Amino acid sequence: MTSRPMPGGWSTAVSSWLSWLRASGRPESTIKLRTTQLRRLAEAHPDRAPYSLSVDDLAEWLGAHAWAAETLRSHRAAVRGFYTWAHATGRAHVNPAAFLPTVKAAEGKPRPAPDPVIRSSRLRADPRDERMIRLASEAGLRSCEICKVHTDDVEPDMLGWSLRVKGKGGRVRLVPLSDGLASMLRNAPPGYVFPGRIEGHLSAAYVSKRLSRALDGDYTGHQLRHRFGSVAYSAERDLRAVQELLGHTRPETTARYVLVPDGAKRTAVMAAAS
Structure with missing residues (x-):
């Protein structure tokens, strides 16, 4: 099954980042996860260029979902990774994800099946x-x-x-x-x-x-x-x-x-x- 394309200018930007992740040896499971997470961000801002988003835009998007703490932490990591790469490679003038609030890890408890x-x-x-x-x-x-x-x-x-x-x-x-x-x-x-x-x-x-x-x-x-x-x-x-x-x-x-x-x-x- 072919993945649906990302809106606007997101496809090229995210594709370049994913190529960078592959070059760093990231497994395909990670590539697939990050693709899904960035697609969600793109679909929430279909009429915006990826590098036009502000830290407020990103924080509002992350906070709008009733995600579990670990899911929220994972999406935050995807956003930070994407914008850190974009800023370091000169694609983005600023890194809007640099000041995103940290997400406290949920206190997990063992739940072994009997x-x-x-x-x-x-x-x-x-x-x-x-x-x-x-x-x-x-x-x-x-x-x-x-x-x-x-x-x-x-x-x-x-x-x-x-x-x-x-x-x-x-x-x-x-x-x-x-x-x-x-x-x-x-x-x-x-x-x-x-x-x-x-x-x-x-x-x-x-x-x-x-x-x-x-x-x-x-x-x-x-x-x-x-x-x-x-x-x-x-x-x-x-x-x-x-x-x-x-x-x-x-x-x-x-x-x-x-x-x-x-x-x-x-x-x-x-x-x-x-």
């Missing part, structure tokens, strides 16, 4: 959905990572098998696999585990939708990832290890995925009281 829900969902899931559930709950993969799992990504390590995961920002990490999960992937037909029409595999959005439908109750694939982070942390109490397994760049992000076991809190209180 194990009984995962077990019952796996029992009634078809083989494809069960593989998705297992990759999210037992290996902590995002939907955008699950969709691109390839049988060639399973490789032997010193203790068994690991999965080479292509994560956000083009970052690659190795995630150790249980024997059962390794066997499931190694016995899959060669190629993408979830074949589809997006460069040979399913889209991340479709994987996310299937996970939500496959899980009993009001749970999502992302909550399977929270489940993985919480269980992985409870095993060794090593937040740094969980950070690497989840593919986070900052431990503060990982902390929002980890539900601290009640027993650990009680142990800490008893130690303080002794």
